[in-house]
Amino acid sequence: MKKYKYLFGPVPSRRFGRSLGIDLLPHKTCCLDCIFCQLGRTEFKTIIRKEYVPVDAVLDELKAWLKADGETDYITLSGSGEPTLHTKFGDVLGFLQTISKPSVLLTNGTMLTIPEVRDAASRADIVKVSLSAWDQHSFQVVNRPHDQLNFEKIMEGLLDFRSQFKGEIWLEVFLLYGINSMPKDVEKIAALVKKIQPDRIQLNTVTRPPAEDFAGALLKNQMTELADLFQPTAEVINEYNSTHAGHQQVKEDNILDMLKRRPCTSEQIAAAFGLHTHEVAKYLGKLLHEKLIFTVHRKTEIYYTVRDTNK
Ligand code: SF4
The missing domain is CATH 3.20.20.70 (Aldolase class I)
Structure with missing residues (x-):
């Protein structure tokens, strides 16, 4: 998109x-x-x-x-x-x-x-x-x-x-x-x-x-x-x-846009963009490395967000 x-x-x-x-x-x-x-x-x-x-x-x-x-x-x-x-x-x-x-x-x-x-x-x-x-x-x-x-x-x-x-x-x-x-x-x-x-x-x-x-x-x-x-x-x-993920071309910008609106797990991102979680992990790894996103742990789940809540 x-x-x-x-x-x-x-x-x-x-x-x-x-x-x-x-x-x-x-x-x-x-x-x-x-x-x-x-x-x-x-x-x-x-x-x-x-x-x-x-x-x-x-x-x-x-x-x-x-x-x-x-x-x-x-x-x-x-x-x-x-x-x-x-x-x-x-x-x-x-x-x-x-x-x-x-x-x-x-x-x-x-x-x-x-x-x-x-x-x-x-x-x-x-x-x-x-x-x-x-x-x-x-x-x-x-x-x-x-x-x-x-x-x-x-x-x-x-x-x-x-x-x-x-x-x-x-x-x-x-x-x-x-x-x-x-x-x-x-x-x-x-x-x-x-x-x-x-x-x-x-x-x-x-x-x-x-x-x-x-x-x-x-x-x-x-x-x-x-x-x-x-x-x-x-x-x-x-x-x-999701049972019907579409075939959208995902870019890091799309993931960032999504995370600006709300924190999501990698599975939710994968479902939204019709990607395998391994592919999502690649994008998330890069965004984490660039400090554009952060992780929040909630019970057994890891959420990704654009806000650093550890500061
Ligand atoms: S959940 Fe958030 S956005 Fe919704 S009504 Fe409450 S404060 Fe407003």
Whole structure:
């Protein structure tokens, strides 16, 4: 894939197979600062909505990508923060409606209190929203929101969105050991989720380096037991496993672009680019030698990242 400024991947996604990402924000701009965020701590915590990057330039890149590459399972608005903070994210979704790939909006849902945001988000095929708290206090502990955000109002926004949106809502609950994973607390989250009536409920936990070291993972069997507290039973997200890697010409730049967005294992990189892990090891070895990337150890896995976390 040639070098793009606002597009990245296609990257392996545990939820969406191979997903071309569109990044509408400078790193890292969000209205939350979740303790589990795989992008690190929020640098610009804001609720100000504006055209953070020129939408015309994003659409020009998308058109160029469609001509030159064009192979992906989904096109996803995600990237360096909360995409609904961009005032024209709906224009991008509108453009995606004119092509044949399904579009996904990844959002923390906090801006769905605004009718204009709900209208724009309704242009996506799938809206994947996260909910990992049950009241204002737990919201502050887990998601460290901008101080003008109110949990009850956000819940009202989610319910309003559910009643107007005809596409699929996938709701992700991110569980953290000893923080929001006590059954009595998960039951409270499950009660809120039931009201929203999402099409899919997905439980996730820490599998990539989180913003805070104290954001610990749950074991698979703990996740499976907690999944039963949801109605219907929630899916426990498995690690990405590609069965249809494309034939892209990989360059070190592509790998670097991917790692700028999030840390990945060599297997994930191999799956994204349709390469054998031995070939990936060659690229990673060179990038490590040049100190352009670094390793982070998490349990038995090694992740590659562009940030040196050992300093
Ligand atoms: S996990 Fe998502 S919502 Fe939370 S801080 Fe990171 S980008 Fe923002």
